Amino acid sequence: MGYTMETDPETTSRAYGRELHISPKKSVEVCNMLRGRDVDAALNILEEIIEKKRAVPYRRHNKRVAHNKGVGPGGYPVNVAKEIKRLIEEAQNNAEDKGLDSEDMRILSLCAHRGQVVRGYRPRAFGRSSPSDRKTTNLEVILEKKED
Numbered sequence: 001m002g003y004t005m006e007t008d009p010e011t012t013s014r015a016y017g018r019e020l021h022i023s024p025k026k027s028v029e030v031c032n033m034l035r036g037r038d039v040d041a042a043l044n045i046l047e048e049i050i051e052k053k054r055a056v057p058y059r060r061h062n063k064r065v066a067h068n069k070g071v072g073p074g075g076y077p078v079n080v081a082k083e084i085k086r087l088i089e090e091a092q093n094n095a096e097d098k099g100l101d102s103e104d105m106r107i108l109s110l111c112a113h114r115g116q117v118v119r120g121y122r123p124r125a126f127g128r129s130s131p132s133d134r135k136t137t138n139l140e141v142i143l144e145k146k147e148d
Contacts, residue, residue, distance in 0.1 A: 007108065007142060011145040012144045013091050013092070013094040013105075013143050014091060014141065015087045015090040015094060015141045016138070017083060017137075017138065017139035018115065020083050020139060021136060022080045022083050023077065023135065023137070024113070024114045024136075025060075026056075026061075026077035026080045027077075027080050027112035027137045027139065029056050029060065030049070030056055030084055031084070031111060031112045032060075033057065034046075035107055036106065038105075038106050039088060039103070039105045039107065040103065042088060042107055043088060046082075049076060049078065050081050050082060052076045055071045055076060056071075056074050056075060056076070057074045058074050084141075092143065095143055101145070102143075105143040106144060107143060108144040109140065110141050110142075111139070111140045112137055112138070113138045114138070115136030115138045117134065117135060117136070118136060
């Protein structure tokens, strides 16, 4: 998948999501919003995004994006939030399997990378068809035990 962070396996847990059918650009924005937060706080934020109560500020990919009050350019990437929430919960379960306290963890690394393009076909005029590409995303979550 590319670069992976060197971590202590006794105090960290990981989870990977490969070839997920979510937007790579929106994934980057949500990852930037959540990186470094406590796991409980991150899950609450993701729940608010899914319910469309909190907008994600788009810092990098913000051309022609509508503004939200108090946020600026942003949006509600619900599908991305659902996948990242599922992945964080999976990393929490991995931590519990290792014997770590999953409540006492923070997000050390949360990265989104472009995946392979999935080829598909959709009909066009006169019975012809042309390829329509579907973007995929690879996600990586690393949780670490908080320092006291």
